[in-house]
Amino acid sequence: MRTDQPVQIRLEDYRPPAFQVETVDLKFRLEPSATRVTARLAIRRQGDADAPLVLDGVRLKLRSIAVDGAPLGPHAYVLTDETLTIPNAPDAFTLETEVEIDPQANTALEGLYMSGGRFCTQCEAEGFRKITYFPDRPDVLARYSVRIEADKAAYPRLLSNGNLTDQGELPDGRHFAAWTDPFPKPCYLFALVAGELDELADSFVVMTGREVQLRIYVDPGQSARAAYAMDALKRSMRFDETAFGREYDLDLFMIVAVRDFNFGAMENKGLNIFNSSLLLADADTATDEDYERIESVVAHEYFHNWTGDRITCRDWFQLCLKEGLTVFRDQSFSAQERGAAVQRIKDVRLLRARQFPEDAGPLAHPVRPSSYAKIDNFYTATIYEKGAEIIRMLATLVGDQAFGAGMDLYFERWDGTATTVEAFVACFAETSGRDLAPFMRWYEQAGTPEVRIEAVYDAAAQALDLTLRQATAPTPGQPDKLPLPMPVALGLLDLDGRPLSFVAPGADTASDRAVLTLDKAETRVRLEQVASLPVLSAFRGFSAPVKLSTDAPAPDAYVLLAADPDLFNRWEAGQSLARALILARASGAPDEVSEVRFADALGRAMQDQSADDAFKALLLQLPSEADLALEMAPNADPTLIHEARDGLRTRIAVHLSELLTRLHGEMQSDETFTPDARSAGRRALRNAVLAMLVADPHAANVERAHGHFAAAANMTDAMGGLNALSQLGGAGFEAALARFYDRWQAEPLVVDKWFAVQARAAAEDTLARVAELTAHPAFDPRTPNRFRALVSNFALNNPVRFHAGDGAGYRFLADQILAVDAYNPGMAARLVSPLGEFRLYRPDLAREMRRELGRIAAHPRLSKNVAELVGKALDD
Numbered sequence: 078m079r080t081d082q083p084v085q086i087r088l089e090d091y092r093p094p095a096f097q098v099e100t101v102d103l104k105f106r107l108e109p110s111a112t113r114v115t116a117r118l119a120i121r122r123q124g125d126a127d128a129p130l131v132l133d134g135v136r137l138k139l140r141s142i143a144v145d146g147a148p149l150g151p152h153a154y155v156l157t158d159e160t161l162t163i164p165n166a167p168d169a170f171t172l173e174t175e176v177e178i179d180p181q182a183n184t185a186l187e188g189l190y191m192s193g194g195r196f197c198t199q200c201e202a203e204g205f206r207k208i209t210y211f212p213d214r215p216d217v218l219a220r221y222s223v224r225i226e227a228d229k230a231a232y233p234r235l236l237s238n239g240n241l242t243d244q245g246e247l248p249d250g251r252h253f254a255a256w257t258d259p260f261p262k263p264c265y266l267f268a269l270v271a272g273e274l275d276e277l278a279d280s281f282v283v284m285t286g287r288e289v290q291l292r293i294y295v296d297p298g299q300s301a302r303a304a305y306a307m308d309a310l311k312r313s314m315r316f317d318e319t320a321f322g323r324e325y326d327l328d329l330f331m332i333v334a335v336r337d338f339n340f341g342a343m344e345n346k347g348l349n350i351f352n353s354s355l356l357l358a359d360a361d362t363a364t365d366e367d368y369e370r371i372e373s374v375v376a377h378e379y380f381h382n383w384t385g386d387r388i389t390c391r392d393w394f395q396l397c398l399k400e401g402l403t404v405f406r407d408q409s410f411s412a413q414e415r416g417a418a419v420q421r422i423k424d425v426r427l428l429r430a431r432q433f434p435e436d437a438g439p440l441a442h443p444v445r446p447s448s449y450a451k452i453d454n455f456y457t458a459t460i461y462e463k464g465a466e467i468i469r470m471l472a473t474l475v476g477d478q479a480f481g482a483g484m485d486l487y488f489e490r491w492d493g494t495a496t497t498v499e500a501f502v503a504c505f506a507e508t509s510g511r512d513l514a515p516f517m518r519w520y521e522q523a524g525t526p527e528v529r530i531e532a533v534y535d536a537a538a539q540a541l542d543l544t545l546r547q548a549t550a551p552t553p554g555q556p557d558k559l560p561l562p563m564p565v566a567l568g569l570l571d572l573d574g575r576p577l578s579f580v581a582p583g584a585d586t587a588s589d590r591a592v593l594t595l596d597k598a599e600t601r602v603r604l605e606q607v608a609s610l611p612v613l614s615a616f617r618g619f620s621a622p623v624k625l626s627t628d629a630p631a632p633d634a635y636v637l638l639a640a641d642p643d644l645f646n647r648w649e650a651g652q653s654l655a656r657a658l659i660l661a662r663a664s665g666a667p668d669e670v671s672e673v674r675f676a677d678a679l680g681r682a683m684q685d686q687s688a689d690d691a692f693k694a695l696l697l698q699l700p701s702e703a704d705l706a707l708e709m710a711p712n713a714d715p716t717l718i719h720e721a722r723d724g725l726r727t728r729i730a731v732h733l734s735e736l737l738t739r740l741h742g743e744m745q746s747d748e749t750f751t752p753d754a755r756s757a758g759r760r761a762l763r764n765a766v767l768a769m770l771v772a773d774p775h776a777a778n779v780e781r782a783h784g785h786f787a788a789a790a791n792m793t794d795a796m797g798g799l800n801a802l803s804q805l806g807g808a809g810f811e812a813a814l815a816r817f818y819d820r821w822q823a824e825p826l827v828v829d830k831w832f833a834v835q836a837r838a839a840a841e842d843t844l845a846r847v848a849e850l851t852a853h854p855a856f857d858p859r860t861p862n863r864f865r866a867l868v869s870n871f872a873l874n875n876p877v878r879f880h881a882g883d884g885a886g887y888r889f890l891a892d893q894i895l896a897v898d899a900y901n902p903g904m905a906a907r908l909v910s911p912l913g914e915f916r917l918y919r920p921d922l923a924r925e926m927r928r929e930l931g932r933i934a935a936h937p938r939l940s941k942n943v944a945e946l947v948g949k950a951l952d953d
C-alpha cells in the first residue's frame with residue numbers, strides 16, 4: 078500500500094547556511110499565556126549575494142520587526158506558518174523581532190512550555206522555532222545573552238545557559254536575571270527555566286584546579302532526593318577527566334528536574350533539564366534500577382558537554398555523531414562504576430530488545446539516515462544504541478592507543494564547530510593508519526548482519542579451521558547489502574573448561590584469545606597449535622552487533638556457561654540454551670532431559686562463590702519474549718512464546734526449589750539501604766530468585782512472595798515483591814496493589830510504578846484493566862511519565878496481552894496514538910513502533926496490526942511525526 082508521506086529532507090541536499098548569526102540577545106517577559114520574546118540577532122551573510130534570509134518560526138505572533146533599528150514595512154518580508162523571509166537582506170545587519178507566544182497552551186512540550194506552574198524549555202531538535210524567529214539548524218552557532226523578566230513571587234528563580242551576569246528588582250513585584258553563555262552554540266541547546274525551585278548546592282574542582290559550582294534545582298521539598306544525582310554528577314566529571322581528558326568549561330553547571338518532559342533529559346549548555354524520574358531518588362521511592370538509570374543519564378547529559386555541545390552536529394543526519402558517541406561514553410562510565418561484564422550484558426540486552434526489532438522491521442534505518450520528514454522520529458535505538466556499538470567496534474579495531482589518540486585529535490580539531498561523521502572517523506584513520514572507508518558502511522547500511530561460524534578441528538594437524546560468513550537481509554530502500562568490517566574477539570577452551578592456547582594468523586606467539594577481522598562475505602581462518610578438541614567462544618563481549626549462529630554441538634554451550642573467562646559469553650551461552658529450550662516448547666516438542674540439565678547448570682552457577690550477585694541475577698533471567706519473537710519471525714506467536722517461557726521457568730523453579738528457597742532466605746538483609754553496586758546486586762539476585770520461585774506457585778512460594786512484599790524496607794524490594802505478586806494475580810495481588818497505592822498516592826514517581834506494574838501483568842484481563850485505568854483519577858495522559866507508565870508499558874513490555882489474538886490490543890494502541898497525536902505528536906509517534914513490527918508476527922496478527930496502521934493513516938489530521946512513521950510502516 079502506498080501512502081501519502083510528508084516531504085522528505087535529504088542528506089545529499091545539505092548546503093551550508095546562507096547567513097551566520099554571531100550573537101543573539103534574547104529578552105523574555107514571562108507570562109503563562111502571553112510571553113513576549115524580543116530577539117536581537119547580529120547576522121552576517123556567508124553564502125550567495127542574492128540569497129534571501131529565511132528564518133524558521135512556528136506559532137509565533139509577530140509584534141514588530143526591524144533591521145538595523147528601522148522597522149520593516151509589511152512588503153519587506155514574507156510570513157508563512159513556518160518561516161519568515163527577508164528577500165533583500167543586507168550582508169551584515171542587526172535584526173530585531175518581537176513575538177508573543179503562549180507557553181500555557183503548549184501541550185507538545187516543545188519550545189517554551191509550563192510544567193507544574195513553572196516555565197521550561199525543550200528545543201532539540203526543532204523547538205527553538207517555537208520561541209522566536211531563527212535559523213533553526215545545528216550549524217548556526219552563536220553566542221547568547223538572555224534577560225528574563227517575570228513576577229518575583231510566582232517565579233523566584235530565573236535560569237538560562239552560561240553564567241549569571243546580572244539580576245535585580247523591577248517595579249510591580251517583578252524581577253529579572255541576565256545570563257551570558259561565552260560558548261557559541263546551536264539554538265537547540267538554548268534553555269530557560271523559571272519558577273519556584275529548591276536548590277541543592279555543591280562544587281567540584283576540575284583537574285586544572287578551577288572550582289565549578291554545581292546546582293540541582295527541584296520541586297520544593299525534594300532536594301534531599303537529588304543527592305544521588307549530585308554524587309553521580311561529580312563522579313561523571315571525574316571520569317571525563319581521567320578517561321577522556323575533558324574538563325568542564327563554565328564556572329557553573331546546573332540541572333533542573335521537571336515532571337512534564339517528553340523523554341529522559343536534555344544536555345542544554347550549562348543547564349541540563351531532566352525528567353524528574355531520572356533525577357530524584359531515595360531508598361523509599363526509587364529502585365536500584367532507578368538509581369542506575371539516574372547515574373547513567375546524569376553522566377550521559379554531562380558528557381554531551383564535549384560530545385554534543387562543544388562539538389555539535391553539522392546537520393541532523395549526523396545525530397549519531399553526538400548520540401552514539403555519548404552513549405558509548407556513558408556505557409564506559411557505567412562499566413567502571415558497576416562492573417564491565419554486568420554493564421555489557423545489560424547494554425546488549427537493551428540493543429537486542431529495542432534495536433534488533435527496529436532493524437528487522439519497516440522502520441529500519443541506517444545509523445546515519447539519508448532522509449527524514451521529522452528528525453524527532455530518529456531518536457531511535459538504532460542511532461543511540463547501534464551508534465554506540467559502532468564506536469565500540471572502532472575502538473576494538475584500531476586498538477586502545479589509536480582510539481585514545483583519535484578521540485584527542487577529534488576534540489582538538491573540531492572544538493567549537495558543527496561537524497560530521499566523516500570528520501570523526503577520519504581522526505581514527507589518521508591515528509591508526511588504517512583505511513576506514515569500508516567501516517563507514519556501518520553508518521550507511523541498515524539491518525543486523527547475520528554471522529555464521531563453522532569450525533572443523535584437524536586433530537592430526539592440531540589446527541582449528543574456521544569459516545566465517547556474513548550476510549545482511551534487505552531493509553526498506555536497501556535491497557543489496559555489502560559485507561561489513563567487524564572485529565571478532567574469540568578464545569578457545571578445552572572440554573573441561575580450561576583456556577586452550579592457539580596461534581592466530583599473523584601472531585608470533587600462542588595465546589588463549591585473539592581478535593580477528595571479518596570484512597568479507599566469507600573468510601577462512603586457521604588457528605594453529607590447538608592441542609585438543611576445542612570449544613569456541615566467539616564474539617566475546619559481543620564484539621560486533623550481529624546475530625551469530627554456529628555449528629557447535631549443544632554441549633559446548635554448557636562448557637561456556639560453566640567456565641568461559643569472558644563473562645559476557647558465559648551469560649550468552651545460558652541465553653542461547655534457554656532460547657533453544659523455549660523454542661522447542663513453543664514448537665510442541667519440549668526437551669525435558671535438556672531442561673533438567675540446563676536447570677542444574679544454572680543451579681551450579683548460582684553457587685559459584687567467585688561470581689557477582691548482579692551477574693547471577695542476569696543469568697537467572699530467561700531471554701525476553703521480544704527476543705524470542707525475533708527468533709520465531711516471521712511467524713512469531715506471542716501466546717506460544719509466553720506459555721513456553723513460563724513453562725521453562727516453572728520447570729527450573731521446581732527443579733531448583735530447594736536451592737532458590739535457601740538463597741532467598743539467606744540473602745535477606747537488615748542493613749540500611751545503600752545504592753552501591755554490590756548491595757544492588759544482592760537485591761537484584763534476591764528479586765530474580767523470587768520471580769523464578771513464583772513460577773511454581775505452591776502455597777509456600779505464594780506466602781514467600783507476600784512476605785517479601787510486606788517486609789520490604791525499600792522500593793527495590795517492594796517492587797520485587799509486587800512484581801512477583803503480579804505474576805500470581807488474584808486477590809493477593811489486588812490487596813498488595815491497594816496497599817501500595819494507599820501508601821504512595823502522594824508520590825507521582827511511585828504512582829507511575831503502580832500503573833506500570835498493572836500494565837505489565839500477564840493476566841488475561843490486563844487490557845481491560847489498562848483501559849479502565851485510563852479513567853483513573855490519577856491518570857493524566859498529558860503527563861508523559863504517567864502516560865508512558867500505563868500505555869507505552871503495555872504496548873512495549875506486555876507482548877502476550879498487546880498481541881491478543883482478536884487485535885484488541887492493537888485497536889487500543891491505535892486509539893491512544895490518535896488521541897495523543899492531537900496534542901503531543903512527539904509522544905504519539907513513539908507509540909507507532911510496536912505496530913510497525915508486524916513483519917515478525919503470525920499472518921493473522923500482522924494483518925490486524927497493518928489494519929490499525931491503516932486506520933491511523935486514514936485519519937484526516939495527523940501530525941507529520943505520526944504520518945511519517947505510519948506511512949513508512951505501510952509502504953513496506
Ligand code: B3K
Nearest residue numbers: 201202342343344453456
Ligand atoms: N539530546 C536529547 C534528546 C532530544 C530528543 C529530541 N526529540 C537527550 C539526549 O540524548 O541526551
Ligand code: ZN
Nearest residue numbers: 377381400403
Ligand atoms: Zn544524548
